[in-house]
Structure formats: structure tokens, C-alpha cells
Amino acid sequence: MKLTILGCHSATPRENKHTTSQLLETKGNLFLIDCGEGTQMQLRRSKIKFSRIQHVFISHLHGDHFYGLIGLISTFRLLGRTAPMTIYGPKGIKEIITLQLKLAKSWTNYELHFRELDATIPELLYEDENVSVSTLPLDHRVYTNGFLFNTKSLKRKINTEALGTLNLKPFHYDQLQKGLSIELENGETIENHILTLPPDPPKKYAFCSDTAFHEALIPEIKGVDLLYHEATFLEQHKDLAKKTKHSTAKEAAVIAKKAEVKQLMLGHYSNRYSDKNEFVKEASSIFENVILSEDLKSFSI
């Protein structure tokens, strides 16, 4: 998986500080996670071919997480998009978008589907042969979900070096990827393990923004490769974090530690802090492997 941060700041967008949006590339998919105002300009800056986005996951209906969605939908229409797109988000999101399309007399010429969410336990939103996406219910001032992206790796990898001069047919490759042994035209059987390597290990990415310190999350994100957890505040503003149902960097680290994740990425920074390293410093006292999200930076998972 490749994760590109389009925006990682909270509340109000500034000249060079964009609000929450992330792009996750997996085999065969380009997922958009949240969509703050100006996300479509950030997508252009990222140079990623964003017309490939077919699934958009919106965590909650605060503006810094979805005000850019209607613009993106409209732009796809103006660019002549034909591929369908599905929006997953809290109940109400369909009414907001369709009201604006109706009043502008600008229905999309591509299929726009909505899956409105209101469950308070994790649910599976999307699944194909390579990846699944589920909700991670969070604790915020309005109904909010994080999202868990889970790649699968059922197919064994062909060991091209081991193939040598063997002249295999397409169905042989298919059998090998499924873990089966194959029979050649001359009747010879070759065992699977001779020609294949184990599948890539599955990878898990958990996106958790916005939320108060929420221990119920821990079993759901156990051992994920990367946890993005909001850290709007530092401990010095713990009272504000509690009042606004956000987290401090330290609280994010406690969740990461208890969930035994491999790496923690912080974000959703309040504009009041000028030195982002303070977030790392605070979180690192609890959990070792901490990185900072940064607008337009990409990360491999």
C-alpha cells in the first residue's frame, strides 16, 4: 500500500495547511479518505491520476473532513467521468450532496452511489480479492468512523527464476498462484513449492480521525502495520482535547502501544502549535515508532 497525505491539519484550512484528506493506493484500488476543502487542488498537486478514485470514505460531517467532496464530484462531472463512484459516510451525506446537484441542475453523468452509515459497531464496507475496508467506530462530537484497510494475499507468487525453460500455459500460472501442483504436457508433475514463493504478507492500515481517547478501538486495530491517529493537541491542552473530543499526542501513543501497532502516524494538528516535533517528542515517550503526517508526503506500508 502507498499512502499519500493530501491534508493533515485541523479545523480551518490555511494558505499552506490543508485539512484532512488521504489517498491510499492498493493493488487495483485508489481510495480517498476524507475530503477537506481544496482536496481536488491537492490531488492535482500530488500528480496522482485521481480519476481512478472509485471509493470515497468520509469519517464524519465536520467541514474540515468533507467540504471538498461536492467540488470533487462536480469536477469529475466536468471532466467527463463515466466510471461509477461510491461515497461511504454518515447518514445525511447523500442529502447534502444531492441537494447541491439538484439546485445547480448538474446531475452527474456517471453513477454516484451512497452508502450511508449509522452503525456503532465495525462493519464491512468494501471487499474484493485484494483488499477489504471496514469501519472503526470512534468517539467524537458527531457520529464518526475511522476506517481499516486490510490487504489480502491469498495468491502465491510465481518464482520466475525457478521456471527456467519450462513452457507453461496460462492455466498453469493460475494453479500455481492458488497453491496447486501442476501437470506438464509430458505427464510430469511439479510440486507447487518448487515454482512458487509465499504470498506477500497482508498489510493493515488504520485511519482514526477524529476521536477522543477511545480504548474500545484497541482490539479492532491490534497489530496493524500503520495507525494514523489524530493528535490535535499536546498534553498541555488536555482539557481542550477532552472538551472537544479530540486526542493528545500522548493519548494517541497510548492507543498505539496498547494495540501493539508497528508504526504510529500523527496528524490533525491544531494550528496553535508551530513546532510539530513537539508531537513526536510527546508521543515517543510512550511509543517508539512515531512519524508525522505532512501535506503531499507519501509513505509505503
Add this chain to the structure above:
Amino acid sequence: MKLTILGCHSATPRENKHTTSQLLETKGNLFLIDCGEGTQMQLRRSKIKFSRIQHVFISHLHGDHFYGLIGLISTFRLLGRTAPMTIYGPKGIKEIITLQLKLAKSWTNYELHFRELDATIPELLYEDENVSVSTLPLDHRVYTNGFLFNTKSLKRKINTEALGTLNLKPFHYDQLQKGLSIELENGETIENHILTLPPDPPKKYAFCSDTAFHEALIPEIKGVDLLYHEATFLEQHKDLAKKTKHSTAKEAAVIAKKAEVKQLMLGHYSNRYSDKNEFVKEASSIFENVILSEDLKSFSI
């Protein structure tokens, strides 16, 4: 009046091309005209103290003219605004904004007023002692208004050089500005014209975007100091202009000429043209005094 262009491009915002929004400063007012996505970032870049905006005029409900409005309203809330704000725009705008505030459980802590428009003849929207604002009904695919800003200049200007050593009281200044003669403490009367100069001439700015070629506009904008008229296309795409109810640069110039305006500013350029000078070239063949709008550029009227 001082006009600052925040965005002057059509349809889809790009990295360095913002959609329609303008700021008009008059004595005592800072008016926002249209509010495409990302306008709040452009307002920050302009360095103008945008919390002074109290009246927002939205021409129509196409996204490139108002998708930034909900973000601006939310940002004012987060910045602790207390001054009231009034939005003037087509019927439906109130529902769009209030639905989003309701679902986010984020009602503004300042008074937010809406004046929804549906008239097809010009109407007065705002008036104070210095300026009036009226609609200019346009011809587009959805209900659309331009806006006419008309400064007043009822007060004569004090000729400070003529005052010499006269020791005037505040009420004397008041009388002079109103065109009255004054009586000094020693009983002497001084005629008004000795101590004053004529008022500044009133100024008129007409904002006309988006519209097809629309001759009914001409009497309404007769002789304005500056006409901003959309020029989405060049003549080579006249068919597209007709189909989408937009104007070509030449058509904008014909309106400017027939209305005998002092200066014509073009904008709302389609992204298909790389050389903006083509717009000036085309319009100049009809009307002499043509300028181009440009993101973050200011103009005196």
C-alpha cells in the same frame, strides 16, 4: 472602491487557478462577491482582514461560484466571530448552508442572515449612506444575478487649505459637509463654497458573471466605471458559449461598448486557453479599454 480578484477562472479549480470570487472595498464596507472553493485560502493570501466582510453576494448556485461559502462560514465560527453576516443569493442557498451546519451540529455563534433571491427584475439588496447594491438579472442555465455597486457622495469635502486659522467646532464640519454655510462664534457667516470642494464623483462597479450575451443588461449598467463581464470563451468557440449560456470576449466587448462603460474587465476564462492575451485582442477590436482579471490582483475604481 478597491477591487481584489480572488479567483477568475471557470468550472474546475486548479493548482494556481481559482474559481470566481472578488472582494470589493468601499468606504465602510468589505463586500465578498461569489465564493468558489478555496476562497478562504485566497482571502488569507490577499492579506486583507477578511473578518470585516459582513455581506456576501452569490450570483448563482454553480459550484465554481459558491462551494467555498460553507467553509468560510465555518471558519468565521471557529475564529470566534461575533459580527452578523448576511448572504444574498438564489433561493435554495439557505437550505444548503443550514443543512450542513445542522448535520455538523455546528450552528454559528454569530447571526447569519439570508436574503434569498428569485426576482427577474433588478432589486435593491443593500443601502447605507455610502453605497448601494442592486441585482443585475443575467441569462444563464440556472437563475443568476450580477450585482451593481454604486457609491454615493452626498458629502462635500472640507478644503483644509481654505480653513487657514479658523477654529471650527465639530458641528461646523458637519454643516459644511452637508453643503450648508456656517456661522462663527463672532457672528460672521462663511458661505459653504469658500471652505469646501465638491464631493468625489460617485463610482459604479458592475459584476456580471455568468451570462450569455444579454442585451437587456445594457441600460442597467449604462456608463459604469468598471464592468466585469465574463468571457469564458473566444469567438472560435462561439457555439460552445451559446450552448452553455456563456459569453465570448467579443460579446462582452459589445455589451461594454453599447453600455458606454468606462472600462471592461474580462474573466471566468475557460481552462482550454493558455494565452489570456487572446481575450484582450478579441475584445479590443470592439471596445478600447479592456483589462484582464487575475488571481490576487487589485484594481482601483
